[in-house]
Amino acid sequence: QSVLTQPPSVSGAPGQRVTISCTGSSSNIGAGYTVHWYQQLPGTAPKLLIYGDNNRPSGVPDRFSGSISGTSASLAITGLQAEDEADYYCQSYDSSLSEVLFGGGTKLTVL
């Protein structure tokens, strides 16, 4: 069981909005360590999607956004497209464990 908890799967129809949650604790997200999100398409290396809680690297569409509330983070995807079907991972740092943490991952299915 990952210290950063994500739902195993979410789904949505094209054009809809979906959110993926990432629940942490007072030693990681709640301690102010920033949250980052990665997209992993089948058979490829992960790609940085959101960094520093809510910043998009160059080239990432503004349909993707991140937010933080207390000890949790969320990734929102609006205007869902077939190409968004992938696995999504959150990441932060934990001061108690002294290590980088990844969430367990969420599989997004576009219906």
Place this chain on the structure above:
Amino acid sequence: VQLVQSGAEVKKPGESLKISCKASGFSFTDYWIGWVRQMPGKGLEWMGIIYPGDSNTRYSPSFQGQVTISADKSISTAYLQWSSLKASDTAMFYCVRQPTVTTNVDYWGQGTLVTVSS
């Protein structure tokens, strides 16, 4: 920025292995280089990280003592090695770059698939 990893490996249990990650396009000694494991059909696990500038190395408690991370700054290459592989080491291993230990991965290598089977 590029992180180019060595090719796929097929090994037997008990054998040793060292895989590599050749960095280019940035100052190798100014960034942390880490390793991430992804077992078949599973999620991402951070294994550890090294700062080639001074060889400062940190390990996840889950991987401490199981693997060794090293770097050769003269050839901008980081390494991940095992002294005695187990079948449970079968996985894809990604080399990654991080500006600091507490921040995001900003670049990923293409991955090295390690298969351990008798």
